[in-house]
Amino acid sequence: MTLPKFDYVAPRSVQEACQLLEGGGGGARAIAGGTELLMALKNRQESPGVLVDLAALPLDKISYSDEDGLRIGALVTLRHLAAHPLVGAKYPVLAQAARAAGTVQLQAMATIGGNLCQNTCCMYYHRAAGARQSLDPCLKLDGDLCYVVAGSAQCWASYAGDLAPALLVLGATIVIADSHGEKIMPLRDLFSGDGKRPHTLGPGQLVTEIRVPSAASRSGGAYVKLRQRAALDYPLLGVAAYVAMDAAGTTCREAALALTGVERTPVIVEEACRLQGEALTDGAIQTLAAAARRRARAINNVCGIPVRYRRDMVAVYAESALRRARDAATH
């Protein structure tokens, strides 16, 4: 498998990178770790005229202060993130999610910004790209049919990034740069809900930093992931949970639950806020897990594991993540 021909530029500043991306229009693509893009290039799922390499940009630092919270440069690798002692201590859900992504080798290359901007997955999209002759292109390949939902005019590829749900339950915001400057927005606004174009970034826009509010005391989080193998696989389902308890450790001050792998976008289970001011009983956790199951819209776009199993596991995994988060917060 060979790469298609493309031009390559390596800008020295964020501003320059944004200008190059904007100037290239739809034909320019940013490359960071390349763990996803190189595969897509080889499979001709993408054929950009120019690759804008972000490697030289100064976006590879992690910092923390009690006032500003955690700030993660978009080029911080998942290995760096997972191994950072402060992240492990204060944001275990984030470290767990980073360790759950890909393999250790991929984690060493893949960046947090790239992970958030991960493309959606669907077995038909990947297969139709490989077997161009025998399968007509699907919507995501600019064709006009969906193999998953026959007759649908929408693409149903699933968002399956591991980091997004962990950052969503932590209330993360992101910094978006373009040639005009920077803006800060909630992470959830990065995701469009469209399987074909899952992100809201415009041409020339880059995620440059991820910000997480300072860690609350008596808080705990957990990320659990359903996959067929102990490494490498995208999540068939991923659940991130976060809870913060009051000083007595009996009443929930804050709770959040988010899913990945089961919709065209990461799913925030809004019902989690109902736990505020409540005792975190097993019953309350099960009620929330049942709500998560209703929110999830896993569809039949993965090889080998029937969709009903993935659906059934949403409540099981949500309950497990919430229990772990509660246990971490109360011990």
Place this chain on the structure above:
Amino acid sequence: MKLVSEGVDAYRVVGKSYPRADVRDKVTGSALYLEDLRLTGMLYGKVLRSPHSHARLVRVDTSRARALPGVRAVITGADFPFVHGESIWDEPFLARDKVRYKGEAVAAVAAVDEETAEDALALITVDYEPLPAVLDLAGAVKPGAILVHERLDTYRCELGITPIPGSNVCNHFQLARGDVAAGMAEADYLFEDTFTTPMQQHCSIEPHIAVCRVSNDDEMTLWLHNDSPYRCRKEIANALKIPLKDVRVITAPAIGGNFGGKGGLKAEAPAIALAWTLRNRPIRIVYTREEEFCAALGRHPSLIRMKTGVKRDGTIVARRAEVYLDTGAYAEKGPTVAVFAGVSAAGPYKIPHVKVDAYCVYTNKCVAGAMRGYGGPQAAWAYESQMDIIAARLGMDPLEIRLKQVYEEGDEHITGQDSVSQNLKECLQAVAARMEWGKPLGKNRGRGIACMERAVKTPFGSAAYVQVNEDGTVDVISSTTEVGQGSETVLRQIAAEELGVPLESVAKAAPDTAFTPFDASTTSSRSTFHMGNAVKTAAADARAQLLTLAAPLLDAGPSDLTIRDGHVSVQGDASKTLSIAQVLRQHYGPSGTVLGRGYYIPTMPKRSAEYYSRYMVYWLLGANGAEVEVDTTTGQVKVLKLWGAYDTGKAIHPVNCEGQIQGGAATGLGFAMGEEVIFQDGEVMNPTFLAYKTPVAPDVPEIVPILVERPHPWGPYGAKGLGETTNVPVPPAIANAIFDAVGVRIKDLPITPDKVLDALKKREREVRHDAP
């Protein structure tokens, strides 16, 4: 771990685990693979593949592709009208008249680089007339089914292959003993179960590659990593109707995995077709990973119906097995896979009444052929799963019911042959002892055990030369290919032992049919035994010649001399000694060498009146144990630990044997827990390492290897083969452990969590329903 040993032996090199010859180069990345080969003027080939499962080829227009700058040749089946096949001549080098699976080669391009060749493929237009396709076993064996090969009756077949004309069955193997109906009538219990397995893929890290050049005089040179250069040469010469001497196969120094996958003509076929057309230019073809999955070969998907009659005490009195193997669009090695599956379908048990029918069936899917175990994994999945079903029903211990009736030394096998070197019972006992069989386990944990037999491919010959060089070093000249299994080191050990030289002074290069002598194949775990014997004979011949040369130089008779550490000495007089180099120099002067010759073809076990199939000079025998934990909420199974005890005969290189048991267990684990080539309308849906679930490092638990060493009477130093079947009992061992843990039985591989969870729920409903 060495469990059974004949005691301290006097060997100096054999039985010791030296660092393998190939390991350092592989680990440091300096090993040379076929991919590394660049020849002057070499062109790059690419193949256009069928997008249809079954279609008539109406028209192939290559004119635009030919006109593309950099393209040197574009050919179709019409340009190269030859067919090949190992047991049935059914496969065109490039499709002619019709295509029979998605992925079949329709046209091939040679160009100055890979990119140009790929671009040219897009310029070829093919008009197809789609035909209805047969895509599953059940459909393919129905009366009136669509035929994948309408003219099967006219195909040339090798001896012993029995196609059923007018059907999709390209081989029907039968084995019968006793009277099954009478046996079933005698039984207290009857068991009927159906077991299925999916297609598994070899997943060799190195894909299929071939480089071919043909001269103006039809002399063909191939640079290959085919596991069996001589078999490959024969298939090519037969197909093209050219003499064997005109086909030279040069094997790459290192090969990146085989597992049976590199046996037939894969990348070879289009490379040959292009090179034949475009004389004097080497053509190189490298498969992509997608081609590996969609256009190379895999393990036969299977369906096995097993009916068994059992006495109250667990004695099996009758067994009826119907084995269906889906071989895809071309027979490849399928017909003999069906033979091996059929021979062992009743399991390694003394059963008086047996009837086996094994069918190798064409479908419009990609081809299945040889893969580690060669019919064994499918058969063992059925007979070893059912063994535990029987044990559970009778309230018997799964180990006891096996020990009670496995073959033992001297027993007559259902094929009518006497069992020689039959150590399966010891393998079962060794696994049980190490895994502490019977010791209570925690909740939702379980243990399983399973065993297997599989015949070795026999009788087939192997030849070797052992050349003693001027300086006393030694070359083993043999056509066994080092595919990663360790044969290079094992054969060097045998030569060193027999000659009396240190291992480091012995080399073995990769085969070249112009120089290295005949070998039937590097398959079926036959090399250590067959080629080992040939090398041993050749080394003994060289030794005898050396002693004859040395005798006058040392004033002694040849029988008074001995060779040790590369020195010839008079026994009992250490002062009279010469190095081998001195012997050669003093005898020949400036230069001269000694060449030993060896050939081995097995002497067969006693032929009984009821002799049925080909003789088996030895059986591959072994047992695996598994310990699992099942999460009853999710259906997920964690395989905690695996054990494998295998009958090695004398282990020439014990650590290598242990590695074979561990590697095989990982292969078996994958087949058990997740590997499946998934088809939709004949299309492979998961042809990538991301979508196809072969285990990754953290999936593989601790694997405890156990060597059961009982020297085989005819093996070199008592050795027999090992590597091929160390995966075979692993899936049933795991399924049996799951049953032990939570009481549910999975009969369809792979054992995915949804199947376990469904079975748990079903059982719960049944229990509730049964409750008073």
